Amino acid sequence: MSLLAIDFGGTRIRAAWYDTALKQQARAETPTRVEDGQAAVLARLIEAARQVVPHGEVPSAIGVAAPGPLDVTRGVILHAKTLPDWEDVPLAQIISEAFGGVRTVVQNDANLGALAEYALGAGRGANPMIYMTISTGIGGGAIVDGKLFGGWSGLAIEPGHILVWDDCDKCYTRLEALASGTGLAAQAERGLASDAQALSSLRSVDAITGAAVAAAARTGDAFACSIVEAAGVQLGAALVNVMHLLSPQAIVVGGSVAQLGDLLFAPMWRTIHALVLDEAFLPPDLIRMAQFGDDVCLLGAALYAKESSS
Amino acid sequence: MSLLAIDFGGTRIRAAWYDTALKQQARAETPTRVEDGQAAVLARLIEAARQVVPHGEVPSAIGVAAPGPLDVTRGVILHAKTLPDWEDVPLAQIISEAFGGVRTVVQNDANLGALAEYALGAGRGANPMIYMTISTGIGGGAIVDGKLFGGWSGLAIEPGHILVWDDCDKCYTRLEALASGTGLAAQAERGLASDAQALSSLRSVDAITGAAVAAAARTGDAFACSIVEAAGVQLGAALVNVMHLLSPQAIVVGGSVAQLGDLLFAPMWRTIHALVLDEAFLPPDLIRMAQFGDDVCLLGAALYAKESSS
Numbered sequence: 017m018s019l020l021a022i023d024f025g026g027t028r029i030r031a032a033w034y035d036t037a038l039k040q041q042a043r044a045e046t047p048t049r050v051e052d053g054q055a056a057v058l059a060r061l062i063e064a065a066r067q068v069v070p071h072g073e074v075p076s077a078i079g080v081a082a083p084g085p086l087d088v089t090r091g092v093i094l095h096a097k098t099l100p101d102w103e104d105v106p107l108a109q110i111i112s113e114a115f116g117g118v119r120t121v122v123q124n125d126a127n128l129g130a131l132a133e134y135a136l137g138a139g140r141g142a143n144p145m146i147y148m149t150i151s152t153g154i155g156g157g158a159i160v161d162g163k164l165f166g167g168w169s170g171l172a173i174e175p176g177h178i179l180v181w182d183d184c185d186k187c188y189t190r191l192e193a194l195a196s197g198t199g200l201a202a203q204a205e206r207g208l209a210s211d212a213q214a215l216s217s218l219r220s221v222d223a224i225t226g227a228a229v230a231a232a233a234r235t236g237d238a239f240a241c242s243i244v245e246a247a248g249v250q251l252g253a254a255l256v257n258v259m260h261l262l263s264p265q266a267i268v269v270g271g272s273v274a275q276l277g278d279l280l281f282a283p284m285w286r287t288i289h290a291l292v293l294d295e296a297f298l299p300p301d302l303i304r305m306a307q308f309g310d311d312v313c314l315l316g317a318a319l320y321a322k323e324s325s326s
Numbered sequence: 327m328s329l330l331a332i333d334f335g336g337t338r339i340r341a342a343w344y345d346t347a348l349k350q351q352a353r354a355e356t357p358t359r360v361e362d363g364q365a366a367v368l369a370r371l372i373e374a375a376r377q378v379v380p381h382g383e384v385p386s387a388i389g390v391a392a393p394g395p396l397d398v399t400r401g402v403i404l405h406a407k408t409l410p411d412w413e414d415v416p417l418a419q420i421i422s423e424a425f426g427g428v429r430t431v432v433q434n435d436a437n438l439g440a441l442a443e444y445a446l447g448a449g450r451g452a453n454p455m456i457y458m459t460i461s462t463g464i465g466g467g468a469i470v471d472g473k474l475f476g477g478w479s480g481l482a483i484e485p486g487h488i489l490v491w492d493d494c495d496k497c498y499t500r501l502e503a504l505a506s507g508t509g510l511a512a513q514a515e516r517g518l519a520s521d522a523q524a525l526s527s528l529r530s531v532d533a534i535t536g537a538a539v540a541a542a543a544r545t546g547d548a549f550a551c552s553i554v555e556a557a558g559v560q561l562g563a564a565l566v567n568v569m570h571l572l573s574p575q576a577i578v579v580g581g582s583v584a585q586l587g588d589l590l591f592a593p594m595w596r597t598i599h600a601l602v603l604d605e606a607f608l609p610p611d612l613i614r615m616a617q618f619g620d621d622v623c624l625l626g627a628a629l630y631a632k633e634s635s636s
Contacts, residue, residue, distance in 0.1 A: 188491070258571060
């Protein structure tokens with residue numbers, strides 16, 4: 017059994033060929049360039065996918081990681097935040113037809129990340145297992161009793177959309193707005209604009225991005241550290257809600273912002289210990305670093321294709 | 327098959343006898359009187375239970391609703407907020423021995439409420455189904471794929487412990503602290519103390535209780551209505567977190583505070599519509615009134631005993 021995996025992101029399209037042992041045999045990558053329009057993007061996606069298929073071979077199944085919300089049963093992108101004007105696109109059908117009718121399954125990218133970390137990575141065997149990726153945005157997935165958990169809508173879980181309190185705007189906001197890379201940048205911009213006295217190396221960078229805030233925090237810039245610390249506190253509060261509602265055995269955290277390590281995790285843990293109802297909600301080794309990097313969704317897509325064709 | 331059900335609460339102990347069709351055949355009730363000590367309370371519990379067992383009969387199984395946290399596998403009360411000094415009490419074993427060794431299972435009271443509403447009540451067949459009881463405190467349970475969901479710790483779900491923002495104290499607090507009966511009373515006390523100008527019929531009641539706040543709100547007392555409205559907003563925010571993490575098909579709400587109806591539910595719905603990520607998280611008939619009243623835990627205990635002995 018050979019599997020074709022496609023990771024269809026807003027910035028990059030990745031494709032890979034996996035053997036039956038889920039070893040990656042070939043890999044291709046191409047920019048998405050959403051601005052070229054749907055037909056051009058889909059053509060580029062299929063071209064990248066063809067590149068990884070060995071000459072004369074046909075995949076046993078195709079797995080596709082796609083941005084949501086999706087109708088996974090029909091393999092349709094309902095609408096996608098990162099892809100303007102993509103409404104009701106029958107992605108599974110289009111890809112399947114391009115490969116002679118091979119069975120093609122589509123799933124939310126973060127859910128496939130969850131599947132990969134559960135089956136082969138840092139969350140192996142944990143029940144329930146929660147996966148969270150904190151980078152430009154915050155996505156996530158849950159595995160309950162060994163199966164991908166989507167709830168009634170198929171859209172759970174969305175840890176980036178847990179409500180936290182924005183003390184500047186005095187309203188509830190989403191965790192993603194404060195603790196993602198985009199959130200770190202927005203908080204830094206806001207802080208520097210509102211306090212002309214605040215000293216920070218970020219005043220001299222070309223563009224305040226999440227990566228710039230992270231880099232400044234790593235050098236000990238006090239202002240940047242305070243932004244990351246606040247994000248850690250909000251992450252901790254959000255995870256307390258995850259614990260009280262799902263009581264996971266493991267929360268696997270990946271993505272570029274998670275690489276900040278203790279700058280983020282120390283205030284997160286302080287908040288968790290202060291707010292959790294009972295220590296019984298804290299199994300040993302609850303919070304774990306993700307084991308797979310950029311290719312986590314490709315691996316998850318291959319796994320998902322394998323599972324759904326067996 | 328005949329089932330003995332016991333609901334062991336902090337204020338009252340209830341016992342009932344159910345036939346195999348889960349029809350209640352006899353019922354007894356006695357005050358708990360925690361202050362009498364553990365031995366006296368347990369003796370009273372067993373006496374109440376004996377009263378409902380028909381002469382010469384032996385139950386096929388015994389189900390007990392108890393306050394948590396519990397170790398349900400061993401049937402032990404680990405410690406109970408409502409029962410001071412009850413630490414590591416082997417409740418299942420004690421009750422089983424009193425009835426000649428009959429198989430006895432113990433479960434969290436709100437989880438048994440969830441089971442009853444799922445199997446026979448307002449949440450029939452919903453997946454996932456969430457049950458929430460809003461009275462003196464706020465408890466809850468979840469049914470996923472037809473089974474009681476407890477997560478790793480067995481303690482999920484705890485909807486009363488979802489974090490909400492307390493704008494007076496400027497910190498996160500638990501939903502229960504603002505939206506339970508106790509929470510309504512505390513908010514009213516605080517509001518009347520901090521604003522000597524606030525006019526309210528609550529200034530002339532003997533004791534400000536949740537029931538008093540609810541009664542005043544029902545007569546249109548503007549101050550009491552504002553307290554209930556704020557609780558509704560916080561309930562809505564908490565339920566948005568439930569939706570983004572569990573995406574339930576039904577949320578069954580019971581308890582005395584839920585009887586406030588639109589005074590509570592109108593601000594709740596306004597908040598849900600304002601904060602939910604996507605309308606796809608809102609199935610038709612999402613929020614439903616619980617069908618069973620005071621005996622919901624007895625029925626759940628009978629069901630649970632039946633299921634675990636089959």
